[in-house]
Amino acid sequence: MRKTYVLIILFTVLGLFLISSSFAAVKTYEEYVASLENGYEPVPREVFEQAMKEGQLNIYDWASYWDEDLYNDFSKIFGIKIVRDNFANYEEMLTKFKLNPNIEYDFVLPGPRSFDQMKALGLISKLNHDWLPNVTKNIRPAFKEMAFDPGNQYTILYGLSLAGYMVNTSFVDKDDPRIGHWSYLFDAPKDLPSHGKLIIRDNMYSVIGAALQYLGYSLNSVDEKELMEAKKVLLKIKPYIMAFDSWPKRQIVGKQSWLFGPCSIGDYLPFIDDVPGLKAVLPKGSTELRGSCPIIPTPAPHKAVAHLWINYLFRRDQALKHAVSTGMSSPHKEVSQLLPQRVKDFPTNRATGEYIQNSEFLEPPSYTGKGLEIRTKIWEELKK
Amino acid sequence: MSKIKKYLASRPHILYVGPISLWTLVFIIGPLIVIFYYSFLTFSSTGQILNTFTLKHYRNLLDPNYFTILMRTLAYGFGTNMVCLLIGYPLAYWVVTYGGKWKTLLIFLIILPSWTCYLIKIYALQTLIAYNGLINQILLDLKLLSSPIDILYSPVAVVLGLIFTWIPFMILPIYASLDGLDRSLLEASLDLGATPTERFFTVTLPLTKGGIFAGTILVFIPVLGEWLIPALLGGAKVMMAGNLVTLHFISAGNIPAGSSIATVLTATIILIVYLCIKLGGEEALERII
Numbered sequence: 001m002r003k004t005y006v007l008i009i010l011f012t013v014l015g016l017f018l019i020s021s022s023f024a025a026v027k028t029y030e031e032y033v034a035s036l037e038n039g040y041e042p043v044p045r046e047v048f049e050q051a052m053k054e055g056q057l058n059i060y061d062w063a064s065y066w067d068e069d070l071y072n073d074f075s076k077i078f079g080i081k082i083v084r085d086n087f088a089n090y091e092e093m094l095t096k097f098k099l100n101p102n103i104e105y106d107f108v109l110p111g112p113r114s115f116d117q118m119k120a121l122g123l124i125s126k127l128n129h130d131w132l133p134n135v136t137k138n139i140r141p142a143f144k145e146m147a148f149d150p151g152n153q154y155t156i157l158y159g160l161s162l163a164g165y166m167v168n169t170s171f172v173d174k175d176d177p178r179i180g181h182w183s184y185l186f187d188a189p190k191d192l193p194s195h196g197k198l199i200i201r202d203n204m205y206s207v208i209g210a211a212l213q214y215l216g217y218s219l220n221s222v223d224e225k226e227l228m229e230a231k232k233v234l235l236k237i238k239p240y241i242m243a244f245d246s247w248p249k250r251q252i253v254g255k256q257s258w259l260f261g262p263c264s265i266g267d268y269l270p271f272i273d274d275v276p277g278l279k280a281v282l283p284k285g286s287t288e289l290r291g292s293c294p295i296i297p298t299p300a301p302h303k304a305v306a307h308l309w310i311n312y313l314f315r316r317d318q319a320l321k322h323a324v325s326t327g328m329s330s331p332h333k334e335v336s337q338l339l340p341q342r343v344k345d346f347p348t349n350r351a352t353g354e355y356i357q358n359s360e361f362l363e364p365p366s367y368t369g370k371g372l373e374i375r376t377k378i379w380e381e382l383k384k
Numbered sequence: 385m386s387k388i389k390k391y392l393a394s395r396p397h398i399l400y401v402g403p404i405s406l407w408t409l410v411f412i413i414g415p416l417i418v419i420f421y422y423s424f425l426t427f428s429s430t431g432q433i434l435n436t437f438t439l440k441h442y443r444n445l446l447d448p449n450y451f452t453i454l455m456r457t458l459a460y461g462f463g464t465n466m467v468c469l470l471i472g473y474p475l476a477y478w479v480v481t482y483g484g485k486w487k488t489l490l491i492f493l494i495i496l497p498s499w500t501c502y503l504i505k506i507y508a509l510q511t512l513i514a515y516n517g518l519i520n521q522i523l524l525d526l527k528l529l530s531s532p533i534d535i536l537y538s539p540v541a542v543v544l545g546l547i548f549t550w551i552p553f554m555i556l557p558i559y560a561s562l563d564g565l566d567r568s569l570l571e572a573s574l575d576l577g578a579t580p581t582e583r584f585f586t587v588t589l590p591l592t593k594g595g596i597f598a599g600t601i602l603v604f605i606p607v608l609g610e611w612l613i614p615a616l617l618g619g620a621k622v623m624m625a626g627n628l629v630t631l632h633f634i635s636a637g638n639i640p641a642g643s644s645i646a647t648v649l650t651a652t653i654i655l656i657v658y659l660c661i662k663l664g665g666e667e668a669l670e671r672i673i
Contacts, residue, residue, distance in 0.1 A: 091634040098433070098637065117431055117637075202620050204635055243537040243619025256515050369429030376636045377449075383623045383631075384449050 025079030027052075035077065041133035043311050050304035056081045057305045060093065061109035065292070067321045074312055080305055089203070089246060090114040097123055102299045106306040112148050113205065113362040115155055115293040120364075124154045124295045131307040132156075134314040142353075143331040148293075148361060155293040158313060159328035162348050162359065163206060163288040165261025166268050170277030171197075172258055182214035182283045185261050186233050189240035192259070198237065199251060199260040202244040204379035205362050207234065209288050210262040219288055220363045222371040231378045238382060252278065264290050266327025266348045273342075282347040286358040291328070416650060423643035431637055441644035450628070450645075457625040461607040464546040465554075468603050469596065471547075472554035480562040491559055498552045506616050509545055510536060513617075537619030545613040550606060554599035561595025562588075597664025604660075605653050625649050 026032040029045045036042055043051075059071075063086040071082050085105070087093040094114050097103065101123060110118055118124050129136060135156055143157050165185050172192055178184040189198045200207055209219030211230035221227060242257060251257040252268070253275055265280035272278050294313070296306045312318065319332035323339060327346050330336065336349070343349060365371045426436040444450075479490045497505065512518050513535040520532035535541050565588065573583045611626030620627070625645065632642030 089634070091637060094637055095634055095639070098639065120430055121432065238621075241619075241621060244621055245619070254514075254516065364430075368431055372431075372636060372638075376631070376638070379631065379635070380449050380623075380628070383621055383627070384452055 024076050026077060027079075032078075037315075037317075040315050041137050041311070043131055043133065043308055047131045047304050047307055051078070051080065051302075051308045054302040054305045055079075056083060056106075056302055057309055058083045058085070058104060058106045058300075058302065059309075060085045060087065060105040060107070062086060063088075065109065065326070067325055070313075070318055070321070074309065078308065080308075094118065097121070097297070103297070104299055104301050105297050106300040106302045107309055108295050108297055109292050110295060111290055112146075112157075112293055113367055115295060116148050116364060117367070118295065118297075119149075119154060123297055125298045125300065125303070126153050127155070127296065127310075128307060131304075132311050132314070134311045138314050138316070138319075138332050138334065140331055140333045142356075146361075148363075155295050156310070156331065157291045158294050158331055159292045159322060159326060160331075160348075160356075161264040161266045161290045161326070161328045162282055162351055162356075163210065163262045163290060164265040164280060164282040164347065165259065166252060166263060166265065167279050167281055168252070168255065168258040168275065168277050169279050171255070174277075174279075179279075179281060180284055182210060182285070184281070185259065185283075186211065186214050186237055189237050189259065192240075197242050197251075197257045197259065198240050199243050199245050199248045199257045200237075200241050201261065201263050202246045204375050205366055206262050206288055208375050208378055209362065209366065213283075213286055213288070216285075219360050220366040220371070222365045222369075222374070224374060227374050227378065231381065234378065234382050244383065262288065264328075266346070269327030269343065269346055270325060280347055282351060282355075286355070286360065289356065289359045289361045291361075419643045419646050419650075422640050423647045425640045427638045427640050433639055438640075441641045442648075444641065445644060445648060453623050453628055454625060456623070457608055460543060460546060460624065461604045463543060464550060464607050465600055465604045467543075467547050468551045468554035469599065472551055472599065473558055473596070476555050476559040476562055479559060487563075491556075494552055494555050502549070503612070505549060506545060506613060509548055510616060513541055513544065536617065537621070539618065539622050542614050542618040542622045542624075545617040546607050546610065549613065550603045553602040553606075557598035557602065558592060558595040561592040561598075565591055594664045597660040600664075601657055601660045604656060608649060608653055608656075 026035055029042075029048045032048055033042045042048070057074075057080055059082060061084075071084070074080065075082050087096070090111050090113065093108070093110060094117055097118060098121070101121065108118075115124070129152070139156065143160070144152060146152070146157050149155050167179060167184065169179075172188075176184065176188065178188050192198075208227070208230055211233045212219050212221050212226060214233060215226070215229055217223070217226045217230075243251075245251070245260075247267075248257055248260055249268075249271070252260060253271060255275070261281075265282065268278070268280060272280060294310055296303055296310075300306055313322075314332060316332060316334050316338075319330050319335050320338050322328070323330040323332075323335050324343055327343065327348050329348055329351075336344075339349065366375065422433070423441055424437050424439070426434040426438045426440075428434050475494070479487055479494075483490050510517075514520070515532050515534060515536065517536070519535070520529070523529040524532065535544070569587060569591070570583060573587045578586065608624075609626050610624055611630050614620070614622045614624045614627050615630075626649075629642045629645050629649070632638045632645065636642075
């Protein structure tokens with residue numbers, strides 16, 4: 001008898017919870033518009049109604065890129081189910097699409113290089129900017145007309161990050177004049193105690209690109225002579241490399257590694273304060289530009305929801321959360337004024353327009369044809 | 385319908401073997417054929433896979449770097465196999481000979497770690513052998529070391545990980561082989577004047593060779609294809625054949641090149657399995673199953 005009562009109470013509570021969740025979601029277009037804060041632009045009625053019919057969003061992106069509340073809030077507001085899948089790196093994501101181009105994701109987050117490769121394979125559908133009024137109203141001019149997607153036809157760069165390196169100055173000479181240049185990553189390891197506990201990012205394009213920039217060349221170079229020089233630079237530091245790892249957070253926080261790069265330094269903003277002496281360094285001269293390029297794949301079954309989602313990402317509150325948690329430069333024109341001081345002071349947000357102009361995105365010559373072949377050979381040599 | 389029934393009645397083995405054969409064809413032979421097919425396709429300069437026949441990927445395998453990696457893979461496989469055998473055989477022998485009523489429990493304790501998620505085991509080992517991990521801490525506290533030693537992110541860590549992961553698969557078939565030995569043969573050899581050492585090398589060891597070769601297949605073969613242990617414990621700088629396949633499949637996106645390496649690796653594995661079964665006999669096959 002007692003068991004029955006307990007079960008009844010449990011089911012009642014569960015039922016009330018489910019009902020209350022569905023009650024919280026907007027049901028009509030008028031409710032949706034009324035729920036928006038000042039300055040947020042609603043999607044057109046037909047998009048909202050289509051999205052309500054579609055009812056689901058299949059996301060394929062990094063595991064902990066967005067704040068978890070982002071998904072929960074979107075689901076609560078619109079009553080739309082979010083199904084998430086994650087990739088560990090862009091290459092894994094690309095391989096998945098190459099092997100199954102009809103895979104039904106609605107929203108995917110490649111970087112500029114993988115965006116370019118997906119576009120070449122016809123995997124991305126065009127955005128309908130009439131369905132993205134928040135984007136049109138709030139996008140920073142610097143984020144329009146990216147060279148890899150003129151007119152923002154297929155994507156809108158959501159967050160710009162810069163490559164640099166992380167150094168724990170508690171273990172090394174913080175007044176070393178090479179800190180602040182690529183030379184610290186490629187010349188200093190031999191001078192550092194215990195081989196510098198150097199970890200190199202496990203990404204051949206970024207690492208070889210950084211070596212090229214250290215030598216004063218373009219990171220997209222396909223000149224064999226220049227690439228062989230970069231190879232020599234990398235083979236010189238090979239004896240001092242502790243490991244190749246793309247996300248050595250445990251080693252950095254655990255003080256097993258004192259020097260890690262080349263990396264998106266914004267990724268380490270959330271725990272930089274937890275590790276005394278940890279410093280993010282943007283090398284002088286130029287660096288690799290990175291970013292996130294939200295796209296809607298061609299076979300996406302819920303395109304209206306995908307547009308609703310992108311429009312939602314361009315709300316000021318969500319864009320601000322993203323900028324604070326990732327250290328990336330936000331595409332939203334109002335966010336930079338609202339950033340906390342420690343984020344404003346972070347090197348990514350202090351880079352000048354000239355520095356960004358001198359820096360480069362990875363471009364097709366580096367990851368196709370001869371450029372890819374030579375880089376693969378260099379990487380095999382480095383890791384064998 | 386009655387014709388089909390008559391046909392199946394006269395050939396009952398089809399019903400018994402048919403489903404397994406179908407499973408093997410679809411899930412083992414089929415994917416191998418697909419990989420083999422891909423290895424002859426062309427990888428375009430724009431990153432697309434074209435249906436154009438080429439032997440370029442196989443020609444590229446003559447690169448000396450690949451030879452180094454293949455030799456290292458074989459060496460690690462052989463080394464891991466020998467260490468697993470040198471540790472596993474005495475352990476299995478001790479459990480069979482002296483385990484008594486605790487035999488089953490002891491063998492269960494040996495198998496139990498293999499029930500843990502593979503990735504969790506590797507991360508656990510990573511924590512143990514890290515620079516400020518448990519092993520270094522204990523050695524420092526016992527004053528056996530003056531400073532921690534670098535075990536993690538080295539070839540030693542990779543081999544340690546391989547042994548740690550695969551040793552239960554060496555112990556089990558050897559245990560089964562030893563447990564199934566006819567005791568009267570061992571008694572007879574003693575009666576005929578053999579010393580315990582002579583008995584071991586002339587009677588026990590030859591009679592358990594099936595278990596040894598079965599253990600070799602279950603250890604050596606998976607080690608050849610390993611990529612996660614070199615990536616996590618070797619710091620991704622101790623490249624084995626599996627890492628090379630991963631590099632081409634994932635980093636370079638060159639699936640045909642990765643397929644050619646995978647094909648050569650598979651062919652090597654099939655050859656080794658054939659040799660092990662030839663040398664180990666039917667018992668080796670039985671112990672694997």
